[in-house]
Amino acid sequence: MISPEYCCTMAQYNAWQNRQAGAAMAKLSPDELSLDRGAFFGSILGTANHLLWGDTIWMSRFAGLPAPSVGxxxxxxxxxxxxxWQAERFRMDGHIQVWxxxxxALDLTGALTWFSGAAQREIxxxxxTLILHFFNHQTHHRGQIHAMLTAAGQNPGDTDLFLMPETGRG
Structure with a gap:
């Protein structure tokens, strides 16, 4: 279904997109970042926080990193x-890339069992499939952030994977 190369590419894409979003977010005031824009997690910063939270919880399951301090x-x-947010985002993106x-190939086989706080049951x-979900969750919420930044008058940059700069990794 997926390969180590896929994971490396998506980790690179994740970091690139987060750098671009962070640069656009830095052009907004704290009030603009915290403004409820009708998204599921409210604001640009709220959505960015949720995305970082999601990455943190999944990396706690995939790589044994500490779980988030909140639910x-x-x-x-x-x-x-x-x-x-930027400091923790930078750290997490590094963890994801190293992971x-x-x-x-064998690391991508088998099943993962955990207690889901969101579902309130063991899964x-x-x-x-879970790694696909991890990368898809990132793309989903970054799309929301991109739309909110654009509506706020910022240019969050290209999002097309084929436009990602070469990093020499992978």
């Missing part, structure tokens, strides 16, 4: 400022 219901408030670069799914 999903508080995920939009994970970090109160853009500077805090992806260390994957072998077991194929690991490859």
């Amino acid at each position: 999903i219901k508080e995920s939009a408030k994970l970090h109160g400022t853009l500077a805090e 992806a670069e260390g994957l072998g 077991s799914k194929p690991l490859a």
Whole structure:
């Protein structure tokens, strides 16, 4: 279904897109970042926080990193400022890239079982499906952030995968 190379490419794409979004977010005031724009997680910063929360919870399951300090219901408030978010986003993107670069084909097989706080039950799914979900979740919420930034008058940059700059990784 997926390969280590796919994971490396998506990790690179994730970091590139987060850098672009962060640069556009930095052009907005704290009030503009926190303005409720009618998205599921309210504001640009709230959605960015939820996305970082999601990456953190999945990396706790995939790579043994610490889980987020708050639950999903508080995920939009994970970090109160853009500077805090940017620092943690940078760190998490590095963790994701290192994890992806260390994957072998066998690491993508089998199932993962965990207790889902969102579903309030134990879940077991194929690991490859969960990794697809992980990268799809990123793209979904970054699309929301992109739309909100565009509506706020910012240019969050290209999102097409084929336009991603070469990084020399993978």
